Amino acid sequence: MFKDLFGKPKYVTVRSRERHDRDDISPDSHLWTKCTNCNAIIFNKKLVENLMVCPECNYHFRISARDRLAITVDEDSFQEFARDIQSEDPLGFPQYREKLLQAKIKTGLDEAVITGEAAIDNMPVVIGVMDFTFLGGSMGSVVGEKITIAAERSLETQRPLILFTTAGGARMQEGLVSLMQMAKTSAAVRRLDKAGILYICVMTDPTSGGVTASFASIADIIIAETGALIAFAGPRVIKQTISADLPEGFQRAEFLLEHGMVDMVVDRKDMRSQLARILKIHVQGVRYCG
Amino acid sequence: MVNNILDFEKPLIELAAKIKELQSFMDEKGLDLSEEINRLMERAEKLQKEIYADLDTMQIIQIARHPNRPTASDYAKYIFDDFIEIHGDRKFGDDKAMLGGIGLINNQAFTFLGHQKGKTTKENLSRNFGMPHPEGYRKALRLMKQAEKFGRPIISLINTPGAYPGIGAEERGQAEAIARNLMVMSDLKVPIIVVVTGEGGSGGALGIGLGDRIMMLEYSYYSVSTPEACAAIIWKNAEKAPEAAEALKINAKALKKLGIIDRIIKEPVGGAHKNPEMSAKLLKTAILEEYEELKKFSVEELIENRYQKYRKIGEFSYKSDDEMLKEEVE
Numbered sequence: 001m002f003k004d005l006f007g008k009p010k011y012v013t014v015r016s017r018e019r020h021d022r023d024d025i026s027p028d029s030h031l032w033t034k035c036t037n038c039n040a041i042i043f044n045k046k047l048v049e050n051l052m053v054c055p056e057c058n059y060h061f062r063i064s065a066r067d068r069l070a071i072t073v074d075e076d077s078f079q080e081f082a083r084d085i086q087s088e089d090p091l092g093f094p095q096y097r098e099k100l101l102q103a104k105i106k107t108g109l110d111e112a113v114i115t116g117e118a119a120i121d122n123m124p125v126v127i128g129v130m131d132f133t134f135l136g137g138s139m140g141s142v143v144g145e146k147i148t149i150a151a152e153r154s155l156e157t158q159r160p161l162i163l164f165t166t167a168g169g170a171r172m173q174e175g176l177v178s179l180m181q182m183a184k185t186s187a188a189v190r191r192l193d194k195a196g197i198l199y200i201c202v203m204t205d206p207t208s209g210g211v212t213a214s215f216a217s218i219a220d221i222i223i224a225e226t227g228a229l230i231a232f233a234g235p236r237v238i239k240q241t242i243s244a245d246l247p248e249g250f251q252r253a254e255f256l257l258e259h260g261m262v263d264m265v266v267d268r269k270d271m272r273s274q275l276a277r278i279l280k281i282h283v284q285g286v287r288y289c290g
Numbered sequence: 291m292v293n294n295i296l297d298f299e300k301p302l303i304e305l306a307a308k309i310k311e312l313q314s315f316m317d318e319k320g321l322d323l324s325e326e327i328n329r330l331m332e333r334a335e336k337l338q339k340e341i342y343a344d345l346d347t348m349q350i351i352q353i354a355r356h357p358n359r360p361t362a363s364d365y366a367k368y369i370f371d372d373f374i375e376i377h378g379d380r381k382f383g384d385d386k387a388m389l390g391g392i393g394l395i396n397n398q399a400f401t402f403l404g405h406q407k408g409k410t411t412k413e414n415l416s417r418n419f420g421m422p423h424p425e426g427y428r429k430a431l432r433l434m435k436q437a438e439k440f441g442r443p444i445i446s447l448i449n450t451p452g453a454y455p456g457i458g459a460e461e462r463g464q465a466e467a468i469a470r471n472l473m474v475m476s477d478l479k480v481p482i483i484v485v486v487t488g489e490g491g492s493g494g495a496l497g498i499g500l501g502d503r504i505m506m507l508e509y510s511y512y513s514v515s516t517p518e519a520c521a522a523i524i525w526k527n528a529e530k531a532p533e534a535a536e537a538l539k540i541n542a543k544a545l546k547k548l549g550i551i552d553r554i555i556k557e558p559v560g561g562a563h564k565n566p567e568m569s570a571k572l573l574k575t576a577i578l579e580e581y582e583e584l585k586k587f588s589v590e591e592l593i594e595n596r597y598q599k600y601r602k603i604g605e606f607s608y609k610s611d612d613e614m615l616k617e618e619v620e
């Protein structure tokens with residue numbers, strides 16, 4: 001069913017050009033994509049059908065927030081909120097406004113997260129999805145505010161909160177204002193926690209820095225998408241610090257599962273049904289009340 | 291070994307050497323040069339004031355990172371009438387980059403937390419240069435929960451280049467440890483007073499830095515990234531660190547103006563390392579004054595105020611209805 005959704009031209013954005021090295025662009029690149037991991041040639045039609053996952057090696061390509069929503073929530077159920085919030089420039093940082101404008105044009109997004117109410121298998125949820133293509137999914141004032149609004153909406157409506165994360169780090173150009181979003185979002189999640197409302201975080205590739213070290217890591221259930229890089233400090237920084245090679249598979253979803261940092265690793269094709277199963281146990285399951 | 295001399299103090303050091311030279315010359319030859327010496331000493335004092343009145347951010351960072359800058363254990367020694375260090379996270383180990391303990395000031399009990407740097411290379415190696423692993427944050431968490439249980443307000447001193455970026459730290463959940471602290475601190479039922487005393491390095495600083503009052507020593511900095519890293523990321527050029535340092539607005543004055551910190555605590559002339567005892571006295575006075583204010587709130591008010599304090603941090607605007615409508619049409 002969600003294959004149809006994903007197939008809607010409105011949502012599909014296969015920019016194979018971006019997935020190649022510059023000199024790798026061939027005249028046929030609008031037809032096929034070379035897998036980043038195994039170099040297999042995959043027809044774009046096939047890749048889209050397969051939810052942007054390599055049919056040969058199960059490599060999960062990064063997808064946009066809109067595509068993610070399309071393959072996750074019930075058709076026509078998504079009602080966006082807080083769309084009108086846009087970034088300012090709290091520090092007057094050189095070229096920040098230009099960078100924001102470029103990101104808006106390039107991605108067609110207003111910021112690095114989309115938030116709204118939706119349903120999964122007819123179970124209502126509040127959902128937020130981050131997008132890595134918007135300034136590396138960095139958390140500035142707007143991302144912090146929208147995540148906080150999502151948590152507060154969840155508290156208000158008593159509906160489970162689901163957040164899909166992808167982030168390269170803090171929004172450097174907003175300085176300490178950006179760092180403080182970690183405190184703000186974590187405080188908002190605490191209120192959900194105290195109220196006994198379910199919060200599921202799905203960490204997708206890559207989730208690192210301040211997002212990992214705040215609202216993402218304190219969910220009731222943490223799902224990592226197959227192969228996702230999940231880190232506090234990125235591999236490059238660590239390699240520089242310790243001047244040694246990193247272990248095989250370090251900071252990948254499976255590594256985090258092994259070390260007890262996430263509850264499960266789930267393939268993209270199973271994500272929606274897995275979320276639905278968790279929601280069902282949680283929402284429909286009879287509870288012991290003493 | 292790190293150079294203990296701040297380059298911008300060179301004129302002062304030269305002047306001091308000249309004064310010393312004249313003094314020994316006076317003693318040797320029995321000549322009276324006191325007038326000349328007094329003149330030079332006055333000049334030195336004036337020069338020091340001038341230099342310190344006009345420091346740029348990179349110079350402030352140099353003072354903040356000075357090897358003799360008082361550490362958490364120095365402050366604990368001076369501030370408390372009695373202080374007992376408490377060890378371990380009960381899960382993995384005892385992180386020496388994170389100091390924790392309990393103490394008394396004028397019969398009021400406090401829980402104390404602080405990043406702990408060393409002063410010698412050897413001590414710095416054992417303290418990991420003040421960069422905690424997850425067990426450091428988890429020790430802090432254990433102590434904070436205990437503080438809540440026994441109604442002890444918390445003093446948290448920040449002085450770290452950052453949380454340690456290493457294999458073990460990642461394996462044991464550095465991100466989770468910091469995130470959990472933020473979550474718990476956000477509604478802990480006792481006052482939390484935070485002071486950045488030296489380096490406020492990003493998430494590793496914030497990991498014990500969510501509180502009711504956020505203060506900074508005059509020559510400390512608090513930043514989302516080091517100016518060096520910021521310049522490398524944004525301008526692909528680490529040599530642009532001085533520009534990044536100004537653009538990032540990381541010194542106490544800039545952060546007070548941005549409304550992120552509540553108060554700046556004065557340091558002795560020439561920086562805290564010139565007179566640690568005096569610096570501790572100024573710190574203690576500020577902490578006790580803020581605690582007197584925080585004491586006036588009920589627990590519910592305290593927690594609600596803390597939530598609102600962070601809730602309102604962020605700068606953004608709202609699109610007009612016209613803009614929204616235009617987008618709908620598109």
Ligand SMILES: [Zn+2]
Pocket residue numbers: 035036037038039040054055056057058059
């Ligand atoms: Zn492949």
